[in-house]
Amino acid sequence: MMLNKEDNKANSQPAEPKGGPAVTKRRARGKVCAMSGRRSGYSADSKDSIEAVGETVGKSTHKSSQKKAKRKAVTTLRSAASRVGRTVDNRSTVVTDSINAYFAGIKKFSLLSAQDEKSLSAQVAAGNAQARTTMIESNLRLVVNMAKRYMNRGLPLQDLIEEGNIGLIKSVEKFKASKGCRFSTYATYWIRQSIDRAVANQANTVRLPIHVNNDLAKLTRVTRDFAFEMEREPEVEELAEKTGFKLKYIKKLNTISRRSFSLDSTISDDMDQSLLDVLVDDSFPAPNELLGNSARAELIREWMGMIEENEREVIKLRYGFVDDAPRTLEAIGNIFGVTRERVRQIEMKALGKLRGIIEEEDMT
Template sequence: MTMVEEQVRAPDGRGRIGRPSAPAGNDAVREEDYDLVGQYLKQISATPLLSAAEEVELARRIEAGVYAAQLLESGDSGRPREELEALVRDGERAKDHMIRANLRLVVSAARKYYRNSGLPFLDVVQEGNLGLIRAVEKFDYTKGFKFSTYAMWWIRQAIERGKAERARTIRLPVHVLETLSKIGKAERKLAVTLGREPTAEELAAEADLPPARVIELRRISRDTVSLDTPVGDEGSASIGDLIEDTETPQATDVVEFQALGEQVRDLVNTLAPREALIVSMRFGLEDGEQHTLQEVAERVGLTKERVRQLEKLALAELRDPARHQPLLEWAG
């Protein structure tokens, strides 16, 4: 673990952020947190923001360090050990710099997710920092993505998962969690390739699991929130007083599909403007509503048949592996 990875877990300077009980209502940073937050913001502002070129350069150094570490581990690289060790150290320095320069991104996300989270503000920041570290480790500069866009998905996901983990009262076995992770990756991949939510049978085939097992695991994986969790403005009622809504999606699922939608819109926007508009309207990417051929035709001033032809051509372009490979990489 690098020095910065230790520091981003410890804005209070004591080795990690404390985990006090969540206050009843926390729409603003608690008064006792002001000093810590101020100190942390001052600390992270010391590192300047990066230009796109600097991001690429740091990412290259990180990649070189990871590769050098792999060669050292193999023990059969044919290169001087001192040279490889120097590359590893340089890669760690680049990783530290990349993390430090983007800590403000986490604070920005934490401010949005802090309200009604049931967590102290600095705990939300800590969860987001873990996502930032993961983003730096996973970032592939050759894909041409802007790092902040890529990292924000990981940051939001980490915050949501942290919130869900705090509320979880039923612990699942490790092997079950690993299988659920496998199913989740298969679901994201199929959502990209199929353009829709996959069925249980399709998920089972992709994850090499029996359909019944997929259905059962998805059912039991729903987060169970403590029945004592207060609800309402005055906190006079608890979740135990309410009937569970089993149809409500998990917060992490919502975040993942929102992020997927952003990536899909970015992909569609690589088309010519007219074709991008047609696809966006037909699939509800513009306003959340799927429009008919007639509605699209009236919008772009073409016949229904011409719109259908352009839609078909645009979808063929989007199916080009060179275009959607970044989405498959993102889906894991």
């Protein structure tokens, strides 16, 4: 059975992008990316729309014109997707279609050779806006590949790509081929930094420093790999040995990883219910207590049969229906290959359904 699956700054701040903080803020506010499809669906002509980026930048050598061209390039990247297609009512369909159309659109841009990067970077340094746009377009796939690594960290893929594209634009402005490295190697730092900041600032109800988020990701990865190889959960001492973290710090990270949620947040994209709607109160007995009552055992089995199979299995494991040994969220997640947050969501959804069934039958 399958289940549906940062305030300390970095030690050294990167140099401020060309154009100063005002331009940077405009870019950040703009959420520079062709992923604005959340507000507008895509059509089959999305490739032509993205191609319009090059046409709207213009050629300029004068300093003021150059800045204007840069702003236009940023704006065009953001609006390339939002001005095509038609908005449909089904939100999930819009998002899926827009992402797929974006992926198809960026495939038309060919990758650059080392010589191309050297030539274009020299032109960008000289103020050639078209060369700048070409470098951006040719590396949009790099952003997508990196953004996918941050999935299931609290932000949807389209937001991750938006933030990554902001980092890509910064890297194009700062890249110098004379340093002797390929552009993709240089851009990776800026893209990752931009996405890291977005995840730290937006994904958590309580904002965490960037370095803490990075350490959490490392601890999670090491824990997962250890459990896969050894078929058991690692001890704190073993985690300390593999991560290089102190025991006290690992315990602190484990506490932080128990993420907080807003009671007003929805359970999932396809449900309108908030966490507050399904919050269990004292008047609702725990499922294991109900099963302990032989008079209600049959009713419980019947009610459990009225929820989805994945929800039923999570409830059974979570409350010890199987062997009187309740499992933790993390243990259940390891069994089915999903995160503890996903297991928690399924549990709350299932309890909400059971509560509704019981209230409907006037059994509370």
